[in-house]
Amino acid sequence: MSRKCEKDTQSNNSLLNYFAVLDNASQISSPIPSQIKIPELLEDDGSSESEGEMFKSDTHVRVLEGAGDWKAHRFSEEPFPTRKGEVRMRNFNDLKLNDEELNGVLSQRMIAWSISNLQRVPELNFYAYVKLSLEAKELTDITAIKKYHFIQYLDLSFNKLTTLQPLGDLPFLQYLYVSHNELENLLDFKAPFYLTYVNFSYNHVKKMPDLKDFWSLVHLDLCFNEIEKIEGIESLRFLSHLDLSHNKIQVVENISNLRLQTLLIRSNMIDTIEEEGKGVGISTLHLIRTIDLTYNNISSLRYFEGCYNLETLIIAANKISSLTDIYCLRSLIHLRSLDIRDNPICCLPYCMSMCYRTLEHLHELNGDEVTAKKRVMSKFTPNVEYTLRARLDRMELLLLEQMNQPMSSGVMLIISRRMLSLSFSSTRGLLEYTFD
Template sequence: MEEEGKPTENTGELTEDEVSKCLSNLGLSATGLQHVYQFLSIPGRNLTNVSILSNYIHLQKLELPYNRIKDLSCVSHMPYLIILDASHNELSDFFGFKPPKKLKEVNFSRNQISEMKDLSAYSSLTRLVLDYNSFSVIRGLEQCASLTHLSLAHNKISHISGLDKLPLKELYLRGNRIKKIENLQTLTTLQTLDLSCNKIRCLSGLQSLHLLGTLNLRSNQISDISEATHVQDLHLLRELNLQRNPVEDQPDYRLEVIFILQHLSKLDEQSVTAEEKVSAVNKYNPPMEVVAARDHMTHVVYQLMQPQVIFNSTLPSFDSPYPMLVLTGPQACGKRELAHKLCQEFSEYFAYGACHTTRGPYYGEEDGSDYHFVTEEEFQSMVHMGKFIQTVQYGGHWYGLSWEAIENVAREGFACCVHMELEGVLSLKSSYFEPRYVLLIPTSPEDYSNCLRRRGLYTVAQINTAVSRIQIYNQTHRERPGFFDSAIPCDDRGEAYKALRQLVKEYLGLEEQAGENNIRVTPDSASTAELSGESPAAGKSEVDNSLDSYYKNYQNKVQLQLTQRKTHAELASIQRRQQTIREALMGKSPGAYMQLFKRCTHTVPSSMDSRSRPAVGRPILDASEDSSSEESLASSGLSVRSSVGAFSAGSPAEISGAGSGPYVEPLDVSSLGQELESFRDPTKSCLTPDVPRPVPEQVSPTLGTSPARPGSNAKRILPPIPSGRKTAEPSPKP
């Protein structure tokens, strides 16, 4: 009888003793009149019958997970219930109880519920978890005005619906059958969205979720990286997961996604570093400075792989770079037309440098005159052969300035005039060339746009791109003072050329006299007449020796580049070379490299052989007047012919007698400096412009009649645009 009266274990029915053992959190009841236990948690007891809980009306939190409960009607007697957890049970009825007024959080995950019902009576519901059930349609949530967390993971949902205007902040639809993101545009407060383990191919439909911060798309069917552009405007998106999608197999997938979504802090559960963001930008949309640096390095490397030669454009005077004039500005702003016109008018100074391009010729353009039109294969072959100074890709076509274009002009003794876009200017600034940069900028975008349309050569997209680049040029000119040497409005081509013409005349130092013949006097010709002892004729204008502030600034910049980061040995070497050049300009130093080979002082003959004859175009040297030059020749044992004709006063054939002779004192540098200053300043030599100068017995070789290459007769303090192939007047014989 005792065994029959003994209670059976694991009957599935909840008893008062078990309830009393699981109650917790003693507190006041909702009315505040008595003390009650508020929490009850009975997990994993294989319970099937919990009807005894109807007597516990003061419960606020009820947890019954991991049981076999099929009926929760007891909850109808708990009006103060706030949290209900009935996950991992056998429930088939959706909310099969009367709604507690304050119920906020419900967890019915891992049950057997197949249909959602109307929950309009649960106005206080904020969190609803329905994972691992059999729902196929989302419904009944329209009146849940407080619902912020909804989880329907691992159900049978194929379409997103029934969520209009809900105040959701977190939505979890993981592991369903969703193929398309739809009906989410009204969820303006959504911050976290989990759509992993579905069949989604496109990210369209997320554009309006501006507060979205976390997006999980793991294990879907996204195959195109460009789908990330649909969420590009979601600036608060910080975490994105695209693992186990076909797009993950594409090369540089991570960098490209980071470039499209530059505000990400975590991608595929890995933090996005600052280095990755910089690498992504430099790879897919690098700044123009980065493009120019890469372009310059590319051409330097390819050029070093070729046989090395000495270019004419690298052999101007010591201080001045090869003279170039670069016209830059937006597309079709008149750069090429103005460059041609400038080269025609100043034909004794400038020659046009035609660039190479892969685009086809426009109407009126000539191959070799305007551009060198080549194919894509020919252009890339020239790049690999190191034939370009700079290249740039614009509008789907390649443009490049070749070494040959510069050399053809330099060999003729002219300054080179070219035109290019802003990217080409940045690339050219990375090289050792120091051109004058003139910006031609439209001031009216509307007129500029109409001008492009009238030409009929460009599409609407190309016109919009060209107009948008005006702002880039203006911003560069405004934020980087000195980047362009001058800026000229180009709305009126005639006025633009007048301004450009006047600017070039100032660069060249040209002045027109309002006389009969309108004779032009350049600083070079004035210096020639002064050094040769000839005073300018009456009525002719003199060139003022004082330079404007721009030329002085240019001289200071050159000197700063020469002295920047130099060791004491390098500075001493530079000073010796400068002194050598000064002596060469005065005709006192015959050898350009005599300091490199000088070992000791030797004796030289005191007079020249009567049989020696002067070189063509060179004056006869008097040994008594230039003993230091003979000493240099004898001490070096070599005669290196200068490329500019300014470093050599004679040749070995002009000097005879290598035997004994009187000892010759070294050159007095201080006296040369005083003599040079006297040539530059007439007042110090007690001469005036009205009094003719005495003809010196020796004329500087730099004033020969033979044409010299660019920069050979230019002072280092003058602007780097020479006087072309103009020849000086014949020097008087001593």
């Protein structure tokens, strides 16, 4: 029993010394978070190594090797209470800033007046503040944040930051808000363990780097930047929400086989969606539920034909002009909302009627509810000009296909006349067979 008590006492003393080293981490030349280890797990070899040297040792990797219980929250939408639910003992507006702080340099005083949410640190028997909100503080230098290793939630929105490299010392960071800054490089810091939510909107990012080190990303918001090409996200297998609205993208590419559920690419210059063979393109997004491509130059709906779990498709203000594109969506049995407003197709007669008849599971069309009365009225429309036009287009394609066969001119002329005669004589029967 005496040996056990002595061992527990040594472990507790070692932990106290370890936390004292953490408090003075800023005085150490190179405090690398990935090199920290729980001191109680180390064997006592009787050496006289100082605590500072232990902290810098490359053998101390146990504490930060796994995030413990914290990793269970990485799929939560709002694991931290909002500001209304927080109890703050201090008001940041009551803090009188010195000249250095007024010039955008983050200090420990500013952090102390902004940090909140006390939580127990995993695998260690103590508590730490994990939420830090520093939005709209005119910050340009956040080097002081390196000391606070256990921050999980960080809000640096509405500042003047040009780099985020100091965040490499926050291994437990999960939620990052840096919108409305002056950042040109995307996530230019060492990847934390479970970075889940990133809001990088309203910055100056032009190129997406390879984000394979940030494998745990679930929500990525890059709207209102200057991105020209989608790249670097092929390895983000947990990514479910991607927002690239208001950029300069021309082609939707490099998103094959991702686990996306929401894809927002509004207000770009997209005229092409990647479609090169099987297993490539937007049709491989088997979990996709919402797609928003408003204000682009897309001319066809056939790209979405294989998105069988799609529930909401917003593709207003594009260049869709053919009624046959509506027929491409007939296999999407989960499609509940479709918005094709401000497309040339909406000017064609019976466009809405064809949507009602073809898309049987639709609940909302162009912002209006699809009622049973509208569906019934669409089936009793006496004029079927749109179906006739669709059938004639198909007959023309069949005719062109036959004409491309290597035949003599006389045989081709006879077949052409017979096919043309057949297309007009059997149009009524084929219409009923195809659309009913």
